[in-house]
Amino acid sequence: MGDLDEYEGALAGLSRREFLTYCTGVAATLGLSPAFGVKIANAAVAAPRPTVIWLSGQACTGCTESLLRTHHPSLETLILDTISLDYNETLMTGSGHQAENWKQQAMKDNWGKYLMVTDGSIPTKDGGVYCKVAGKTYKDAVLECAKGAAAVISMGSCSSWGGWPSTGVNPTGAVGLNEIIKDKPVVSVPGCPPNPYNFLSLVLHFVAFGKLPELDDKMRPKFAYGRLIHENCERRPHFDAGRFAMEFGDYGHRQGYCLYKLGCKGPETYANCPSVGFNDVGQGTWPVGTGHPCFGCTEKGVGFTKSIHELASLKSVAPPNSYPAVAVEKGEGMSAGAAAVVAGIAGAAVGAGAVISSRLGKQDAKTESSSTAAE
Incomplete structure (x- = not known):
């Protein structure tokens, strides 16, 4: 106390x-x-803690809900001891003019020092009228807030690159924050929802060192998005061995085989989901761990773009073509592809043997002819 x-x-x-x-x-x-x-x-x-202004656009509130389920540090420790969450439409008790006045005051008092966090995409069509707060378009709100921010963070896939609101025909012209804010870097923490510890680690790094951690080419922190999900997946050994689930509920699915054939996007998605998990209830608390393919929510052009069961584009090794088909029951032999490969090898061997035998025969005849002439 x-x-x-x-x-x-x-x-x-x-x-x-x-x-x-x-x-x-x-x-x-x-x-x-x-x-x-x-x-x-x-x-x-x-003593004053770093001020955080959190704005929400076209979103489902999943990013904030995810943040509420953290335990080390817990949310109350974060907002009472580490940062000052001065504006968040979901968590703040104030509303209306009171909330908006408080946001403006917090921005004024901490100009050039506060962290700006956004979740949700920004609609740009028809002047941005599809998302407005306090009579102001969300696009104008983020532009205003970004001017005085020391750092800008996109929380979730919608804010990072448009997410599901930008899918297909994109009726509202939804885009990510980095397409609106051009005069300063926008750090991305994608996911649907993102793992809250990726966000907490990013914020605490900024608080502790006064700078952002190392980022990749998509402005994501490398500590969280530096490796493919496929590399750390608990089902990776099954992939390497050619053991795949072919449909939900089949033998391979019940045995925990690789979900690549069901459309898992882990081989082309960068995130630390298998290493960290969700909700602090132990390992396995992520889509693949519960038996559903990863759908690539952290990757622009994969999540919300590719069909859920469309095969991923492999960015690392592929299983050899000579593996038996995973759908064939035991004792029914190898796949047609594998048989063709073996047949090709056998055919080449037979052909090579015939050529060698022919050459040996010609050599023997030549030797015998030479011996006769010498006599």
């Missing part, structure tokens, strides 16, 4: 007892234990 004397006057001249009572009520309103009232009070009088 902090110095209780610091609470005096922390909120409109309330007494220490009144202020603690108020903070305990806030904790209860947020669904937290009353004990968190003291943490809220300490946070209110602590």
Whole structure:
């Protein structure tokens, strides 16, 4: 617990007892234990923490919901001890003019120092009228907020490159944040939803070191998006051995075989899903771990673009063509492709043998003729 004397006057001249009572009520309103009232009070009088302004566009709120399910650090630790989440339409208690005035004040007081986070795509068609907040188009809101941001982060695939709102005919002209903000780098944390720990690690790195971590060519943090899902997938050995599930519920699917033949996009998708998992309930808590193919939600041009069961474009090794077909029951022999390969090899061997025998025969005849002439 902090110095209780610091609470005096922390909120409109309330007494220490009144202020603690108020903070305990806030904790209860947020669904937290009353004990968190003291943490809220300490946070209110602590040294300023990095301000975060979180804006939401065309989105399903899944990115924020994912963030709510973190445990190390927990959400309350993050927003009370590490950062100051000054604006988030889903989590803030204020609304209407109060919320918008608070956002403007937070931006003004922390100009050039705050973190801007967005989830959801930005509609651009018809002047951006398909997403408006407080009478202002979302496009105008992000442009305004980005001007004073120290760093800009796209949370989720929709904000990173348009996501599902940009799929197909794209009726609203939805685009990612990096197509709107051109005068400063936009860091991307794609996923549908993204793993919250990728976002937390990115923010905490910025808080601790005052700079962003190493990024890849798509502006994603390399610590999270530096390797293919395929490389760390628990089903990778089955891929290498040519063991695949061919349909949901078949023998291979029940045995945990590779889901490549069902359209898994792991071989062309960069993310750390198999290594980190979701919801802190142990390994296997990600799509492939539950028996469903990865659909490539972190990759532009893959997720929401390719059919779910369309085969992935392999970026690493492919299983040899000589593997038996995975759909053939035991004892029924090899595939036609494998048989053709073996037949080709056997045919080449027979042909080579015939040529060698022919040459040997000619050589023997030549030798015999030479011996006769010598006599």
